[in-house]
Amino acid sequence: MVTLWVIWFIGRRREIEKLASQLSPSLLPTDDTSVVALIVVGIVLLSMIGAGTILLFVWGQRQTSLIQQQRHFVSSVTHELRTPLASIHLAYETLTKRALPEETQKKLLSMSIVDIERLIRLVNQILISSRLDRGLSMFNDDIRTIDIAKAINAVLETLNHLDPNLKDRVRVRCPEGSTWYGSQNALNMVLGNLLENAIKYSPSKGAVEVSIDKKSDQMDVIVKDFGLGLSKRDKKRIFKMFYRSDNATSRAIPGTGLGLFIVKTTMEQIGGHISVSSSGQGEGSTFIASFPA
Secondary structure, eight states: OHHHHHHHHHHTHHHHHHHHHHHOGGGSOOSHHHHHHHHHHHHHHHHHHHHHHHHHHHHHHHHHHHHHHHHHHHHHHHHHHHHHHHHHHHHHHHHHHSOOOHHHHHHHHHHHHHHHHHHHHHHHHHHHHHHHHTTOOOSSSOEEEEEHHHHHHHHHHHTGGGOTTHHHHEEEEOOTTOEEEEEHHHHHHHHHHHHHHHHHTSOTTOOEEEEEEEOSSEEEEEEEEOSSOOOHHHHHHTTSTTOOOHHHHHTTOOOOSOHHHHHHHHHHHTTOEEEEEOSSTTSOEEEEEEEEO
C-alpha cells in the first residue's frame, strides 16, 4: 500500500501542485527536500493506519475465539451437570415409588453418591480455576513431606468413576521411598488433572504411564498416554482457560477446558513448570510437570 501510494504521489505530483496552488499557495513544496518530507509523512501515516488495522484484526480474532470458548464451556458444563443430576433424580424417583430389595436400594444409593461426588468435583474445579485466574494464593497452608507413591494411589482412587479397572491401565514408575516437600493440594491438583486428561483422551483400555524422575533441583512427574495426541496448534493453546481441542469436541469427550489451565497456573504459583510434547494427532501425548525441589 505504501509503495503504491509513493508511485501515485510522484506520478500525480504536478496535478497535486496545481490543486495546492489554487487552494493555498503556501502548501506548495519549495524544493525536493519538502517533497521527500511529504512522502515520509505519508508513509508514516499509512504505516500507522496499517498497524492499527492489524491490531484491531488480531484483537477481534482473539475476542471471537474467547467468545467461542466460553460458549463451549457453558455447553460442556451444562452437559456435565445434567448427566449426574438426571441419574440422581432417576435413582431417587425409583427408590420412592417402588418397593425394592435392599441390595438394589444400596446399589442405587451408591450410584447416587458417585454422581454427587462428580458434581462436587466439577463445582470445585470451577471455583479453583476462578481463584487461580485472579491470582489468589492457594498453596501456602499445607506444606509437608509427601510420599509420592501414596499420593499417586490416592489420586487414582478419586478417578475410579472414569474406569473401574483404572489401576490395571495405569503403570506407575516411582523409585521406592520417593518424597517431595511441598503443597499437598498442589500435587493432588496437578496429578489429578493430568491423569484425568490422559484417561479421557486414551482408548477405553489404553495404557497410561506415570513416571517420577527426581533430580537435585527438581522433581519431574511425567504422565504419558497413547491416545488422540495433539496438533501443533493445540500444543500452543492447550493450557489456556476454556480451550478444548477439535478432537475433543468432535468426539464429544466430556470436559470443561479448565483442567490443564489449573495445572499450568498451579505450577506457576509454586515455582514449577509444565510442558507437553506430542508427535501429532493419534500419536499420544506426554506431559512433564517439573516441581521445585
